Amino acid sequence: MSNPSILILPGDGIGPEVMAEVRKVIDWFGAKRDLAFDVSEDLVGGAAYDKHGVPLADETMAKAQEVDAVLLGAVGGPKYDVLDFSVKPERGLLRLRKEMDLFANLRPAQCFDALADFSSLKKDIVAGLDIMIVRELTSGIYFGEPRGIFEEGNERVGINTQRYTESEIERAARAAFELAMKRNKKLCSMEKANVMESGILWREVVTRVGQDYPEVELSHMYADNGAMQLVRAPKQFDVIVTDNLFGDILSDCAAMLTGSLGMLPSASLGAPMANGRPKAMYEPVHGSAPDIAGQGKANPIACILSFAMALRYSFDQGDEATRLETAIEKVLADGVRTADLMGPDDGTPVSTSEMGDKIIEAL
């Protein structure tokens, strides 16, 4: 049997630097744990635009469809701000999500004990925080038609369409209930059913799916109140499920609560492929951080933890994922810190590659 395959798309900004550390980790698992992967690498985002004039080449898209898992670094940078909407770096990412049909975006917001002080929130509010946000990722206002800027009378109008079918809501909800079953069996669904009909349908379908999960305690919250409650008392949540746009904002809000932005991974999962594995892409929650790119300052942990999620969700290697996560916790407990994890008076930070090396050592 051939090895499972991984396509690495480092992308822009700090993407290539942090991905180099992930490769070390992948190699370690091949050499020491008999878990070899066939790894290939390609371009996405601005890097792809520079070479091909598009943020994702068709051949790259085809490769992504064939592999067992995609690992993505980050896309975007000021250099590309002037580009036309249709070829902006983000379109490459959105094309991957859409064409691979990665409908369930899992975004853990976890506060690492060693880092709780980095949160802007009081320590007791966030210490031990462990939320999972499930964001619908292939529909809603990100992809709905009609969309565009049109002439109307003697002015222009900008239009986007929020659009959710029952089956789109259902599969995202099901993914969230399944996760809740493996966690603390609490699910909160967020929408604006008080002002949007798409939110009414969302609430109705989530409620119906909930009948298949009687053990899960289901609640509903308006998304604006959701933002408030995340700030006020985030530990009230276990799993949250919400649509593409609310998920974008609420998951970023939740990520920032932890103070551990450079530490947060994500998984985007689709339907099972012929081999039983889900279509899957893994990426850190942080962006391309152009201000520190190329300086060896970036924290590779979010990207390495994204590979841990791949071990768990794509390759059924939960124990190996835990091994990797534990190694990272150990390194942090030892006081090893990249610059983003330090206060001004906390001594000398390690570089991106030193952090990678320390994690390999701990493994």
Next chain:
Amino acid sequence: MSNPSILILPGDGIGPEVMAEVRKVIDWFGAKRDLAFDVSEDLVGGAAYDKHGVPLADETMAKAQEVDAVLLGAVGGPKYDVLDFSVKPERGLLRLRKEMDLFANLRPAQCFDALADFSSLKKDIVAGLDIMIVRELTSGIYFGEPRGIFEEGNERVGINTQRYTESEIERAARAAFELAMKRNKKLCSMEKANVMESGILWREVVTRVGQDYPEVELSHMYADNGAMQLVRAPKQFDVIVTDNLFGDILSDCAAMLTGSLGMLPSASLGAPMANGRPKAMYEPVHGSAPDIAGQGKANPIACILSFAMALRYSFDQGDEATRLETAIEKVLADGVRTADLMGPDDGTPVSTSEMGDKIIEAL
């Protein structure tokens, strides 16, 4: 000349209780400061539904169009959750906003010194915080067509439409720039121009309006990053301008940062009327809080500060507004607290009406 007119719509939940305290304050200004108002009162939300079968009667709508300012308490409650979308309490509020064409919703997020400890954020992150969020209030996905739940093949689809014309963006932007000119001359506009064409048009129009305000330092931020930055370092902002839906979420997030939710007022302003005053409605940021309604526990300050905003923005009585705000600060500095402003071991809270009385005393 007749007195300026105010229509009071207490609404549901704690609305009537907090509004009773506002009436005391209005009466005080009439008796002591020679500022008499013609005050009338009517129903909105669930209270209107109970009497008329609709959340806002046509006669009430007509009255709201005629008065100089509307003061609204809060709408909604679990009793009305089962109602059809078209007659839910929220529809009364949305009808007022839309038909009065109140396009600029001003939501200050201010952290009161005496209350900084109540924030879930660290004190140094929020102490002295003073942001103004300008939310577009009459367009976007709240009102765009097509909208509804439709049959499609053998399932249903929920649709809402985000829709912004150049002139709608322009007038909201102008209101925000005008405010920035009176404050610290910094404006941050938030959208998702990286994924939504309506966001591209938004950014373009705001930038163009900015040419009329060369003194204002204008920046743009994606709304998801905006949520992060609000949590990370809210004091970086002065005025924020954003659309109806992002404004709903981001302003609630900002409000919760302050720890002073029971203290935050808002103003919703439209075009000038024949008498030069803007169409205007004032309401607290908090909701109807059905869990504590009728118990005399609610904090009336947000609603009283909404009247202070009315003094400032509708009646050109900035000095009297400041007088009222100063009285409230004094009462807080004296340690007078409603239950929401106290920890479990902080002694005995005052009731809603005692808080009102203390403010009158301080005046």
